[in-house]
Amino acid sequence: MTVTTDDTVHGAAAGGLAAQRVTVAYGRQRVLDRVDLHIAPGETVGLRGPSGSGKSTLARVLALLHAPDSGHVTIDGRPVGGARHRLPVALRTRVAILFQSPRSATDPRLSLADLIAEPLRATGASRDQASARTADLADLVGLTPDLLARRPHAVSDGQLQRACLARALVHRPDYLLCDEATAMLDASTQAHVAAVVTDYQRRSSAGVLLITHDPALMSRWATRVVELPPP
Known part of the structure; x- marks a missing residue:
């Protein structure tokens, strides 16, 4: 199934971080199937879906940590080939990711x-x-x-x-991807992390991807929400 949003094509042309028809499989299990997602500068895109739907995998692809099996990532309309240290420093440092478990x-x-x-x-x-x-x-x-x-x-x-x-x-970074980044934190630290990210976004016009199971945080923070289907 292709997951897309109405502004994917327009947004990719106008600039931003985008996954275009991204497919990822682990062995015989296809985790992402031709997924499209676009994050414009300055906006916060919420990403929802059940466990196993590929949310974290999509975040790692967008963070340039995992190369998709097919499809590609674009930054400001330019396709990115490869992942991790195969990419120029100036490119790979434009995207950062904050994971759920800081100890891992x-x-x-x-x-x-x-x-x-x-x-x-x-x-x-x-x-x-x-x-x-x-x-x-x-x-x-x-x-x-x-x-x-x-x-x-x-x-x-x-x-x-x-x-x-x-x-x-x-x-x-121009884009910050938050993969359940506040899930393991107490309420005070959650609020502080969200405030720091929001202030950074306001000052830098960074695009943010928000993955969370917290509906209150999603509704309060996300500009729009994209749903990934069940695996």
């Missing part, structure tokens, strides 16, 4: 400061540049200097997710 997404050997700075160092930033950017983002997401010196096992899930959010914003 982080290296337990690194301090929170190093986790945040890791993408900058991987792309050639100097130690001073990485340190300054890390300090700014830590302040933005509400991490104190004593927390930055700790490793993941020594902080809460909420504190670790704040570090992951800072890491996601470190390259000032």
Whole structure:
């Protein structure tokens, strides 16, 4: 089944991040079948669907972490070929993703400061540049200097997710994909993460993909909602 929205073709031509007829299979199981989805600069697209419908897989494809079996991703109308480090730095850093489980997404050997700075160092930033950017983002997401010196096992899930959010914003992405990013957080941390993302979006006109099972968050945040069918 093809999942599409009325503005997919128009939006892709006008700019934005788009999946076009994306198909992904794991072995014999087809998870996504010719899916179309477009995220325009400045808008928040909600993505809903039952478990197993491919929401997280679609997010990883859009984040340029997983190459589809067929179809392609476009950024500002230009097809993207390949994934991960096969892509130029200037291209792959335009999209960032914030996962549901911060512990699965982080290296337990690194301090929170190093986790945040890791993408900058991987792309050639100097130690001073990485340190300054890390300090700014830590302040933005509400991490104190004593927390930055700790490793993941020594902080809460909420504190670790704040570090992951800072890491996601470190390259000032044009598109931020939130895959159940607040599901494991308490209400206070949920509100803070949502506020940081919303403020970043307002200042940068970033496009946001929101995957959540929280209907209140979806209705409050999403500009429009796309449904993925059952697997």
